Amino acid sequence: MRIPSFSITRPVRFARALMVCSVLAPLPAWADEDPESLDIMERQMEQLQQQQMALQKSLQAMRQQIIQHRAQMGGTAAHGGHPLAVTGSGGHVHGGWTPVEGHTPASSQMAEGEHMARPRIGGHSDPVSELGDQPTYESVVAHREEDLISHMANNNVGPHNRETVGAQSAGALGSKVFHLGPVSIILGGFFDAAALVENRQVSSGIFNYWNAIPFRNSSNFHTTNFNGDARYSRFSLMARGQLNPHLTVAGFVETDFGASAETTNPYESNSYVPRLRQAYLTLDDSRADMHFLIGQAWTMLTPDRVGIVPRQESLPETIESSILAGQTWSRQWQLRVVKDFMHHRVWTGFSIENPATIYDTTGFSSAGDNGEYALPGNSSNYAKVGSNGVGLSSNTTNYSNEIAPDIIGKVAWDPTWGHYEIEGLLHFPHDRSVINGVGENHTAIAWGAGGSMILPIIPHRLEVRLAGLAGRGIGRYGSVLLPDATLRANGAPALLSSAQTTAGVIAHPNKVIDVYGYFGMQRSGRSYFNADGGSYGYGNPNADNTGCETEGSADCTANIRSVEEFTIGAWYRFIHGQYGTVQAGTQLAYSRVHTWGGMGGAPTTSLSEIFFDFRYLPFQ
Known part of the structure; x- marks a missing residue:
């Protein structure tokens, strides 16, 4: 059975771009001087993260389909199949919405004729059977939940500046x-x-x-x-x-x-x-x-x-x-x-x-x-x-x-x-x-x-x-x-x-x-x-x-x-x-x-x- 290439590669490319933009993009210089604009950017980032979570769910379903098809075909790729790129977002965002140093997105590719590689999440290899442990909006962004909630409430008071x-x-x-x-x-x-x-x-x-x-x-x-x-x-x-x-x-x-x-x-x-x-x-x-x-x-x-x-x-x-x-x-x-x-x-x-x-x-x-x-x-x-x-x-x-x-x-x-x-x-x-x-x-x-x-x-x-x-x-x-x-x-x-x-x-x-x-x-x-x-x-x-x-x-x-x-x-x-x-x-x-x-x-x-x-x- 052959899987149409457009059903996998396009969402994956978009997911890559979305993750890179939402996690690695630097803030403009004026953001520090304009708290209201910064709040707008944070809300936009929240929306991007939600879209990312939906894409991750779609990718998980695709991976499961591929596993099932490979099992039916004896573990080899069908003729004309395309490689699947898998990107994991391991950046942890905290407080000021900044990625923690040392955590960078990692990717693994499955070439034709090879078994599916294990996706890498935050620099750690996780088997496909543990896809439920992949980062989600809550686990990636909300590890400082008190800050997240304060930003999401957006009452123009904002969370405490921790230095006060x-x-x-x-x-x-x-x-x-x-x-x-x-x-x-x-x-x-x-x-x-x-x-x-x-x-x-x-x-x-x-x-x-x-x-x-x-x-x-x-x-x-x-x-x-x-x-x-x-x-x-x-x-x-x-x-x-x-x-x-x-x-x-x-x-x-x-x-x-x-x-x-x-x-x-x-x-x-x-x-x-x-x-x-x-x-x-x-x-x-x-x-x-x-x-x-x-x-x-x-x-x-x-x-x-x-x-x-x-x-x-x-x-x-x-x-x-x-x-x-x-x-x-x-x-x-x-x-x-x-x-x-x-x-x-x-x-x-x-x-x-x-x-x-x-x-x-x-x-x-x-x-x-x-x-x-x-x-x-x-x-x-x-x-x-x-x-x-x-x-x-x-x-x-x-x-x-x-x-x-x-x-x-x-x-x-x-x-x-x-x-x-x-x-x-x-x-x-x-x-x-x-x-x-x-x-x-x-x-x-x-x-x-x-x-x-x-x-x-x-x-x-x-x-x-x-x-x-x-x-x-x-x-x-x-x-x-x-x-x-x-x-x-x-x-x-x-x-x-x-x-x-x-x-x-x-x-x-x-x-x-x-x-x-x-x-x-x-x-x-x-x-x-x-x-x-x-x-x-x-x-x-x-x-x-x-x-x-x-x-x-x-x-x-x-x-x-x-x-x-x-x-x-x-x-x-x-x-x-x-x-x-x-x-x-x-x-x-x-x-x-x-x-x-x-x-x-x-x-x-x-x-x-x-x-x-x-x-x-x-x-x-």
Whole structure:
């Protein structure tokens, strides 16, 4: 049987040309200066890749026909048959849509009278019987799926530039990919050297702990402070594997040295210890547009930049490791399921996450060292809100009692201009009280709702970011860590109202400079009661604030009502190349603390800071 030559050679020639054009063609010089044109080219490349995938399927069917015909003819070519050229595309495209060095298309030809040669894919010989392992659109282009989705959504916000500080805070990976068999290894992180000068003594380094800003009764209010360290140097790694053309599994881990221990010696060795920032597993199905995550990651409440995609969280460009007053965030264990619709335009996400409750126990005396607080009335009455850690947990930290995980839902929308999202959560603070020898469990229902948006005023040059969250019993999801609850007279949780918001303007005047300005605010409500001559609860008007303005006085309850922060800063990338990026930044920050009024008034305090930072990013 003779196979018509035009049925094979023409598609093969076209496939060759298509692969060469879609993988090897260089970008025009103007592409770097015109992001919109670059996006158009990327969409055209996507269409070419889809056509390539269809051609590959046609070629596979032709090869199977040839195998069958040769089997029928005893393995020899028919008289007048034409040789078949087979071209495999082994170029891996990542991040900026650039082929990885060392991967070039390979071809093999079957001459008349010879058995069919095995097609070469990415420099490796694969038997014809394993044609299903050939590169497809997903396996060739999407090995950095978070970048691919960001480009395909095309919301004029775009994915994080991996060199920006916001991207580094989210866990940005570098652009270099290493291969260990079928597993791809991508590295990230940076070497960091930061310092600050502040007009109060807070002793928290570049982590801005607003609850510790002193009032005038403390000598720390009258003392300036300098601190510098390298403890926020960071390392991250992702291992990624392609289970099939549409299913990708990945593991991500990130660590720094931001934790302290009893052996930390700030006078000699400055021996801070490594800590876990993120560690999670993801499973992405590009056919069903489903995305799964389990492990420790940024909470799904954290505002995103595009879709609901890990490492694309919208975080400020600030140097301070506590990020920004009013920022919604937490890093914690979670099980997340996300589905996107309309070609990555609309996203829905559901997550169950590790719970925790911050209690304020103003007026309640400790009834023990293990999370027990005395209640009014009988001296044996108490409330149990948590337990000190044991085993591998910190024995100096009290872990709150929790009855169920936090439940979080989010909807995100990426039209052609901007990113928008709404979100909500449920939290279930839980404790136990013992009154007159009778124990009772108590569970409250805390809730919150909010949203965020990114407005690309000048796409890729100037953007405005807005975000907020409000509810009851959710203070821990803000950077200031205001309390979620206090206690009622019967020992049950008394939820505190909470609100937080941020607004920022970020400019990229050129490729090497980022300039930003932010305002953030977080505030808390109050709940209190008076019994047996004592004042209990948060924000009680009978709280003693009489000594807050007198240095050396201990009479200063001063429950925080709100914290505001104004900050501006800039980053300059003065070295950039194949060896990585070196950048320097500076930031000015001013924070102001307002308190609930009590006996002696409602004192305020403030903190002014200047930050400096140098970073070397070897993988970006």
